[in-house]
Amino acid sequence: MRVRRAAVVLALGALLAGLACRENVTAPGSCPSLCPATTMQIVDTVLTGFVTSDSSYRGYFAPNEAPLLAVADLDSLQAIAVMRFGARDSTWYPATNDTAVTVGRVDSVRLRFVITGRDTLATGLRIIAYRLPSDFDTGITWQQAQPYLADSLLIDTVQVDDTLTAGTVSWPLSAQGIARLTAPDTGVAALAFVVRASRPTALSVGAIGGGLGSAYLDWYVHAKAPRDTLAHLFSVGAEYDTFLYDPPEGDPANAIVAGGLPSARAILRLALPPEVTDSARLVRATLILTSTAPARGLPGEAFRVSARGLVRDLGPKSILFSDTSAGGTAPVTVGDSGEIHIEVGRLFRAWGTTSGDSLPRVVMLLSEPEGQSLAEVTVGRASAGAAAPRLRVTYIRPYAFGVP
Amino acid sequence: MRRCVLVPAALALALAAPATLAADTVFGIRGIGLLGRPLSVRAASSGGAFSLFDGTSVLNPAALTQFGGPLGWAALAATSRRFSDGTLAASLGSTRFPLFGFATPIGRRAVAGVTIGEYLDRTWAVQTSKDTLLRDTTTTMSDLARSTGGVSDVQLAAAYRVNPAIAVGVGLHALVGSSRLTVVRSFSNTAFSDYSEAATTEFSGLGVSMGVSARLGSRLAAAASARLNGSLRAAVSGGPRTRVAMPVEVDGSVLYAPSTEVGLAAAVGYQSWSRASSALEAAGQPPSRDVWNMALGAEVSALRWHRNVVPVRVGYRWRQLPFPLAAADNAAPLSEHAFTAGLGLALAGGRATLDAGLELGSRSAGSARERFTTANVGLTVRP
Numbered sequence: 001m002r003v004r005r006a007a008v009v010l011a012l013g014a015l016l017a018g019l020a021c022r023e024n025v026t027a028p029g030s031c032p033s034l035c036p037a038t039t040m041q042i043v044d045t046v047l048t049g050f051v052t053s054d055s056s057y058r059g060y061f062a063p064n065e066a067p068l069l070a071v072a073d074l075d076s077l078q079a080i081a082v083m084r085f086g087a088r089d090s091t092w093y094p095a096t097n098d099t100a101v102t103v104g105r106v107d108s109v110r111l112r113f114v115i116t117g118r119d120t121l122a123t124g125l126r127i128i129a130y131r132l133p134s135d136f137d138t139g140i141t142w143q144q145a146q147p148y149l150a151d152s153l154l155i156d157t158v159q160v161d162d163t164l165t166a167g168t169v170s171w172p173l174s175a176q177g178i179a180r181l182t183a184p185d186t187g188v189a190a191l192a193f194v195v196r197a198s199r200p201t202a203l204s205v206g207a208i209g210g211g212l213g214s215a216y217l218d219w220y221v222h223a224k225a226p227r228d229t230l231a232h233l234f235s236v237g238a239e240y241d242t243f244l245y246d247p248p249e250g251d252p253a254n255a256i257v258a259g260g261l262p263s264a265r266a267i268l269r270l271a272l273p274p275e276v277t278d279s280a281r282l283v284r285a286t287l288i289l290t291s292t293a294p295a296r297g298l299p300g301e302a303f304r305v306s307a308r309g310l311v312r313d314l315g316p317k318s319i320l321f322s323d324t325s326a327g328g329t330a331p332v333t334v335g336d337s338g339e340i341h342i343e344v345g346r347l348f349r350a351w352g353t354t355s356g357d358s359l360p361r362v363v364m365l366l367s368e369p370e371g372q373s374l375a376e377v378t379v380g381r382a383s384a385g386a387a388a389p390r391l392r393v394t395y396i397r398p399y400a401f402g403v404p
Numbered sequence: 405m406r407r408c409v410l411v412p413a414a415l416a417l418a419l420a421a422p423a424t425l426a427a428d429t430v431f432g433i434r435g436i437g438l439l440g441r442p443l444s445v446r447a448a449s450s451g452g453a454f455s456l457f458d459g460t461s462v463l464n465p466a467a468l469t470q471f472g473g474p475l476g477w478a479a480l481a482a483t484s485r486r487f488s489d490g491t492l493a494a495s496l497g498s499t500r501f502p503l504f505g506f507a508t509p510i511g512r513r514a515v516a517g518v519t520i521g522e523y524l525d526r527t528w529a530v531q532t533s534k535d536t537l538l539r540d541t542t543t544t545m546s547d548l549a550r551s552t553g554g555v556s557d558v559q560l561a562a563a564y565r566v567n568p569a570i571a572v573g574v575g576l577h578a579l580v581g582s583s584r585l586t587v588v589r590s591f592s593n594t595a596f597s598d599y600s601e602a603a604t605t606e607f608s609g610l611g612v613s614m615g616v617s618a619r620l621g622s623r624l625a626a627a628a629s630a631r632l633n634g635s636l637r638a639a640v641s642g643g644p645r646t647r648v649a650m651p652v653e654v655d656g657s658v659l660y661a662p663s664t665e666v667g668l669a670a671a672v673g674y675q676s677w678s679r680a681s682s683a684l685e686a687a688g689q690p691p692s693r694d695v696w697n698m699a700l701g702a703e704v705s706a707l708r709w710h711r712n713v714v715p716v717r718v719g720y721r722w723r724q725l726p727f728p729l730a731a732a733d734n735a736a737p738l739s740e741h742a743f744t745a746g747l748g749l750a751l752a753g754g755r756a757t758l759d760a761g762l763e764l765g766s767r768s769a770g771s772a773r774e775r776f777t778t779a780n781v782g783l784t785v786r787p
Contacts (some may be wrong), residue, residue: 025528026548027494033489033736034431034434042538280675281601282597283599401605402644403637403640403643
């Protein structure tokens with residue numbers, strides 16, 4: 001009897017549980033009869049005159065910190081790569097339990113480097129290597145390097161196969177080049193690379209620390225007699241490299257610059273109305289920058305312009321907001337002009353939160369990745385009239401919660 | 405041992421009440437919510453016709469005198485609904501705990517009790533979407549408005565048996581509760597972030613009720629109650645606040661028992677909700693109206709199961725609801741009716757009763773209609 005009674009109770013419980021498990025109270029709105037009395041109002045508007053001051057600063061990354069070396073003979077950009085190799089050893093140990101042997105003669109030398117990008121429409125690509133003074137100053141400028149690009153200092157001309165778009169080039173130097181390669185008594189080689197092709201062109205070569213491979217000199221040598229049957233290869237890498245270019249960096253008076261090498265950053269200090277920094281109501285904010293000149297850099301190079309927030313506004317030494325997602329980026333290709341649209345809604349919403357309220361209302365423009373290429377944009381500053389920065393914001397007006 | 409388990413369980417259910425009292429219908433979007441029906445499952449199964457004679461319902465404090473010992477009770481209601489309005493339709497569902505209570509005799513003639521019942525339900529959610537041209541691109545905006553919460557009626561009641569035929573009672577009512585309204589807008593274009601904002605409205609108010617029940621001969625009984633409410637204070641957190649005049653409520657019922665196994669009852673009620681109109685109109689809503697409700701029910705105790713009487717109940721109820729829908733041209737009044745049925749099972753040697761009921765009904769206003777099926781389960785424990 002108890003079993004049957006328990007079964008009835010359990011059946012009722014199961015039926016109830018089946019009904020009770022359902023929880024869905026969302027009905028389709030049948031407006032206006034079955035909708036809230038208050039509706040959400042969206043506003044989409046363009047703000048101007050919100051930049052109170054702006055500045056550009058250069059020098060965050062130098063060309064010698066870049067992962068590539070630019071070489072170009074374009075009308076818009078002349079660039080050469082310069083590098084200094086270490087001295088070749090004069091002895092080596094043929095085996096671990098053997099005595100050292102001395103270099104007797106140099107059989108050949110191969111110049112090896114990595115092309116990371118080139119203009120494939122340019123044929124007959126040649127890298128012309130000139131000898132630089134082995135003690136050239138690391139602060140050497142484009143103008144200071146020009147006297148060394150002379151026939152008397154020519155090491156060799158490296159012919160690059162037209163089919164090679166990227167990869168390693170290994171070129172045997174001529175006897176004359178080998179003879180001119182090192183400075184007397186030091187054994188140190190320093191080179192400058194100049195590019196020529198069927199038409200003005202540009203390319204990039206791997207640099208020290210770039211992860212793609214830097215330049216090497218491969219010395220093939222024989223030992224001095226009586227052990228002159230022994231051969232050895234010394235691979236000597238570049239110890240310092242950079243590139244020099246013309247025209248040098250110089251920021252126009254009516255514009256601000258971001259990117260390039262040495263890399264530039266631009267600071268925009270903003271005065272924003274409350275609805276823009278209301279973290280709940282702002283649904284989209286787009287910073288609109290107007291290019292005052294086509295984006296510069298190697299032809300076809302693509303990069304991004306990033307707008308980041310700051311933790312502290314210390315001018316050129318400002319501390320960037322560590323959360324890169326609280327900011328926005330926009331893609332740019334060298335040669336682009338016109339408007340650059342960067343989404344900055346997440347950054348503005350961060351400013352509207354309790355923790356972000358103390359953050360300076362400042363946006364810093366930089367290229368991304370920074371210091372990796374020559375690519376840079378030049379955009380109008382606050383005083384540039386129609387080319388001044390604009391802000392397109394979309395937000396919801398405060399919802400009127402009524403009673404009852 | 406069994407008593408020790410059942411009593412704490414009933415108390416635990418009662419303490420959980422304020423968070424779960426909700427009837428959940430989209431019609432609660434209008435006015436100050438949908439009126440609750442704080443009835444026991446026994447009373448609800450007979451359409452509410454017996455509610456003025458039922459001590460476990462809230463309507464008549466005098467009915468508490470039917471209890472000869474302490475007891476606690478709770479009710480659960482699981483509802484499945486089908487909403488439609490023209491081409492719009494949705495299947496909805498929810499679970500609520502509309503009533504908890506405890507009562508105990510004081511002396512030989514008096515009984516005191518406390519009940520927590522659903523007074524106003526403000527749990528609802530509506531979703532709409534529309535296309536708009538935003539930044540030269542057509543974007544679909546989806547809006548969700550979700551309200552959760554309501555107003556509970558906490559009653560402290562006392563009843564006194566004047567003589568074997570007449571009992572009177574009085575109840576003090578505290579209306580307490582809150583609802584949280586959250587509005588969300590999302591965009592089909594992910595370049596736009598979702599917007600969300602929420603505010604909580606706190607409610608409070610007081611009321612007093614009086615009731616009487618009388619036996620008019622061996623087969624006839626009558627009961628009546630009246631309730632006077634003060635204003636309901638509503639305050640949005642950090643925002644506006646207002647006072648809504650609450651209604652005077654009057655209910656009456658007669659019970660006829662042609663035999664010891666059959667009971668027939670009819671009830672009628674009136675609530676002067678038009679008093680709330682000025683506050684509603686100030687908030688831009690249509691005015692409320694005075695409303696009536698009516699119930700007919702029967703309880704038959706002829707069925708026996710394992711030597712226990714199993715009462716079978718049926719009923720019908722109809723009620724007007726005070727807050728009309730805001731139509732484009734005029735306000736559409738809202739009304740509700742339902743057919744009910746149920747039964748009761750004695751458990752634990754009569755120390756507990758499990759009541760089960762089913763309610764099939766609909767509520768409608770203009771073209772909007774909601775059909776509902778509610779399964780009610782109530783547990784009464786006599787420790």
